Amino acid sequence: MSAEVERAVRRSLADYCDHVDRYDVPGILALFAPDGWYDLGFGRVFRGPVELRALFSRVEVYRATSHHVSNIVVDVDPAGDAAISRAALYAYHVRREDDSEAHVWGQYHDRFVRAGDRWLVQSRTLRMAAERGTRPEGGRVTLYEPLPRGI
Amino acid sequence: MSAEVERAVRRSLADYCDHVDRYDVPGILALFAPDGWYDLGFGRVFRGPVELRALFSRVEVYRATSHHVSNIVVDVDPAGDAAISRAALYAYHVRREDDSEAHVWGQYHDRFVRAGDRWLVQSRTLRMAAERGTRPEGGRVTLYEPLPRGI
């Protein structure tokens, strides 16, 4: 069973990247549970389809994005109806307005829930190891909340 | 069965990257079906071993390349003798002549066919989300045909 869940989680992560990079917002939203949420860090949590749609509509500012997920680790809940995953992300972005670049290197920490024969994102938490070319907001030094580190 | 096919497809993609990055042209060609083809976009299709050899021999202009494939999704044909895959690519290149760099971020869209106990590339289609440092040809703005995008 665990191998099946892992395949479903891997596929969801791959489809997520594909949908973001094609700017297919309905496709992205269909991967989330109805009350699913996305935690961008620094307290910015987007919950449910209305907030998620608003969040992912911001991808429009990019002329192109390319998301690459690897290092995927999946742990299935003993009850078999939930799973936790961790994955590494490298994403490249080019802004429409000035052709400037942004690179991010980080991790997704997700919780998936079973919905019939599908697995949906209950929550996605993004934390970054590093970023270059991003435009931090609110007087912060980074746009994204840093991944905790031993030193 | 599907999990077995997926493993074969993943391995073929991994071996392809390895062979390109080692500039092992016979190794690359052995991954393709006899009438296999590679679609670089903008109508540039290389079909069969003679054309594919000519295409991959161009890798010689690079002092180094490094291909990284992730986000792999495989769908097996109901009949079980063909499979469709989509994968994300990030590749880095350094030219021999001037040590200049090229980065590409895109997707492979492949069709695999069963040949005995092996799975061979019947077709590979490359589309790019973005590229930097490439040298477009034929008066075009990009070297590669762009990945379709919602906006």
Added chain:
Amino acid sequence: MSAEVERAVRRSLADYCDHVDRYDVPGILALFAPDGWYDLGFGRVFRGPVELRALFSRVEVYRATSHHVSNIVVDVDPAGDAAISRAALYAYHVRREDDSEAHVWGQYHDRFVRAGDRWLVQSRTLRMAAERGTRPEGGRVTLYEPLPRGI
């Protein structure tokens, strides 16, 4: 059995990246066999927990690192108690002292051994296709030993 071993190897590689990027040296060491070794190339081999600890403690010079492993290929020994793997690596580093960057693109060549129900790294050999921003030592042109290439 082979699929199980492959999952264990993939997980070990993913955990390795996570532990390095969090600068969790005990976590890294726990992935290696007691007499495990890491071959950085040019004759630099670090064997056993004391040498490995010294090696990985050098990660402290980086403010952030992000390791991304893909293209994983695993071959299990017929006896079932060892496995060989090859994987592509892209890693990004930011130095603490001057915020300067280093990128590396290469391959891990590993041998895993079974230890009860776990699989441990018996040996890891790193070879690079390319590097940018690294600081080569000992009068060499590159910091890492190059991946062999057909030309």
